[in-house]
Amino acid sequence: MTDNRMRLGTAFLATGEQMASWRYPGTPADGAVNLDHYVQMIRKSEEGKLDFAFIADGLYINEVTMPQYVSRFEPVTAISVLAAHSTRIGLVATVSATYSEPFTVARQFASLDVLSGGRAGWNLVTSALDGAALNHSRDGHPAHADRYERAAEHLSVVRGLWDSWESNAFIHNKETGVFFDPDKMHRLDHRGKHFSVQGPLNIGRTPQGHPVVFQAGSSEAGKELAAQGAEAVFTGMGGVSTIAESKRFYEDVKGRLAKYGRTRDELKILPGISPVIGSTAKEAQAKYERIAGLIDIETALRYLGRWFNHHDFTQYPLDEPFPELGDTGSENYKSVTDRIKRNAKEQGLTLRQAAIGNATPRGPLVGTPEHVADVLEQFFRAGAADGFILLGHVLPEGLNDFVDHVVPLLQARGLFRTEYEHATLRGNLGLPEPINRYAQAWTDSAASRPSYTTGKE
Structure with a gap:
C-alpha cells in the first residue's frame, strides 16, 4: 500500500444495515423511499469529505426478513437525484450484470458521470437471490460460475462502449457545419457468448473517461473478477473481524492483479464497517444492545x-x-x-x-470515537485495507456519529483529507483515468511508423 491516506465511503442502506433498523427511534421507517432522508445523508457525507456514497439493491423482495426493503428506490434513479444535492462526493449505484444489458448500463452511468461532473460509479453485482429470475422472465437463476462469466463479458462490453468516442471527437463548428469528427467515433462490434453489441454509445466521453467500477463479491470468482476489472472492492458485511483475516483477503486479491497487467494501486479494497459509538465504552455497549434488541x-x-x-x-x-x-x-x-x-x-x-x-454484527468497533479511530488506523497501517465503507446499523444516527466524532480524529492524525483534492470520484480515490483504447492504438501505431517530411522544395 503506497497511499498514506485512507478512503472512506458510506452505504445508504435505507434505514440501516440491521434488519429491524426501521424500528429505531430517530430512523424514518420509510427511509428506503424517503427523499429528504437521502438528501440529509448525502449532505452529511459531503460535510465529512467522504469519497462516495453508494446505494445497494435487490431484485427480489423477502417480505418476511427484510420488510424495510419491500418498497425501495431504484439506485440509478435515486443517485442521479442526489447529484443535484451535492457537488464533490462520489455517487455509486448498484446494477446487476445478470439482469441488465451492457448498452443500457454503459449509457446510464455515462449519463450520470456527465450530469454529476465526473462523480459516477457502478457497483457491479451478479445478484444472489434466486427469486430475481422470476422477475426477469427466466425460469431459473444462473449458476454462480455462469453469472461471473457473464459479468466479466458484461464489464468488458461496457468499457468498450465507454471508449466509443475520443475526448475531442465533438467539434461543434457552426461555421463549417462539422458537429463531430467521424474518425474519432468507434463502433465496438462485439460478438461474444452472452452479448452481441454494435455500438457506438450514444453519449460522448465522460469527465472521468470511465465511471469507477466497484465490485462486491468475495468468492473465488468474485475475487478474480475484481482483480481483472474492478477498481474498488466492497468486502464483508457488518465490519472487520481481525487484522490477520482482512490482510489475507487484501493480499489474496492484490496478488492477482499482476497477471492482468495491473498495479496494486489500481484497486482499492474497502471492508464494510458498522461502528457503534458512545462517549464511553459503557454507553456504546448499551447502544449496541439497544440496537440488537430490536430483533x-x-x-x-x-x-x-x-x-x-x-x-x-x-x-x-x-x-x-x-x-x-x-x-x-x-x-x-x-x-x-x-x-x-x-x-x-x-x-x-x-x-x-x-x-x-x-x-447485528458487533465486531471490534463498539466504543468511543477514539477507540473506533484507533482500530481503523491499525487495520489501515497494517496493510489490511485501503479504507472503509460505513454501513451503519441504524441510519442516519450511525452516519452522523461517524462524521461528527470519528472523521475529525482521522483528519487530525493525517489519515484522511480535510478537503476534497479533485473534482472527480476517480481523482479523489487516487485512480488513474483510463486511456481511450482507440486513441492509444493510434498513438502506438504512430510511434512505430517512420517519420516523414513533406512539402515543396
Whole structure:
C-alpha cells in the first residue's frame, strides 16, 4: 500500500444495515423511499469529505426478513437525484450484470458521470437471490460460475462502449457545419457468448473517461473478477473481524492483479464497517444492545436461514453449540455461510449467539470515537485495507456519529483529507483515468511508423 491516506465511503442502506433498523427511534421507517432522508445523508457525507456514497439493491423482495426493503428506490434513479444535492462526493449505484444489458448500463452511468461532473460509479453485482429470475422472465437463476462469466463479458462490453468516442471527437463548428469528427467515433462490434453489441454509445466521453467500477463479491470468482476489472472492492458485511483475516483477503486479491497487467494501486479494497459509538465504552455497549434488541430470536433465525437456502434453524436447540451443517448453504452466498460457520466454530458460539450476531454484527468497533479511530488506523497501517465503507446499523444516527466524532480524529492524525483534492470520484480515490483504447492504438501505431517530411522544395 503506497497511499498514506485512507478512503472512506458510506452505504445508504435505507434505514440501516440491521434488519429491524426501521424500528429505531430517530430512523424514518420509510427511509428506503424517503427523499429528504437521502438528501440529509448525502449532505452529511459531503460535510465529512467522504469519497462516495453508494446505494445497494435487490431484485427480489423477502417480505418476511427484510420488510424495510419491500418498497425501495431504484439506485440509478435515486443517485442521479442526489447529484443535484451535492457537488464533490462520489455517487455509486448498484446494477446487476445478470439482469441488465451492457448498452443500457454503459449509457446510464455515462449519463450520470456527465450530469454529476465526473462523480459516477457502478457497483457491479451478479445478484444472489434466486427469486430475481422470476422477475426477469427466466425460469431459473444462473449458476454462480455462469453469472461471473457473464459479468466479466458484461464489464468488458461496457468499457468498450465507454471508449466509443475520443475526448475531442465533438467539434461543434457552426461555421463549417462539422458537429463531430467521424474518425474519432468507434463502433465496438462485439460478438461474444452472452452479448452481441454494435455500438457506438450514444453519449460522448465522460469527465472521468470511465465511471469507477466497484465490485462486491468475495468468492473465488468474485475475487478474480475484481482483480481483472474492478477498481474498488466492497468486502464483508457488518465490519472487520481481525487484522490477520482482512490482510489475507487484501493480499489474496492484490496478488492477482499482476497477471492482468495491473498495479496494486489500481484497486482499492474497502471492508464494510458498522461502528457503534458512545462517549464511553459503557454507553456504546448499551447502544449496541439497544440496537440488537430490536430483533426477536425468531426473526433472527429466519434471517440466518436466508443465507443457507432458507434452512430451518428452529429445529435446533437455541443454547447449544451452533449445529453441524456440512455442505448446507447457498452457493450464492458461499463466502458468507463459510464465514458464519467458521466464526461459530472458532468462537464456540451457540445458535442463539450466532443468530443474534449475524443480525447485528458487533465486531471490534463498539466504543468511543477514539477507540473506533484507533482500530481503523491499525487495520489501515497494517496493510489490511485501503479504507472503509460505513454501513451503519441504524441510519442516519450511525452516519452522523461517524462524521461528527470519528472523521475529525482521522483528519487530525493525517489519515484522511480535510478537503476534497479533485473534482472527480476517480481523482479523489487516487485512480488513474483510463486511456481511450482507440486513441492509444493510434498513438502506438504512430510511434512505430517512420517519420516523414513533406512539402515543396
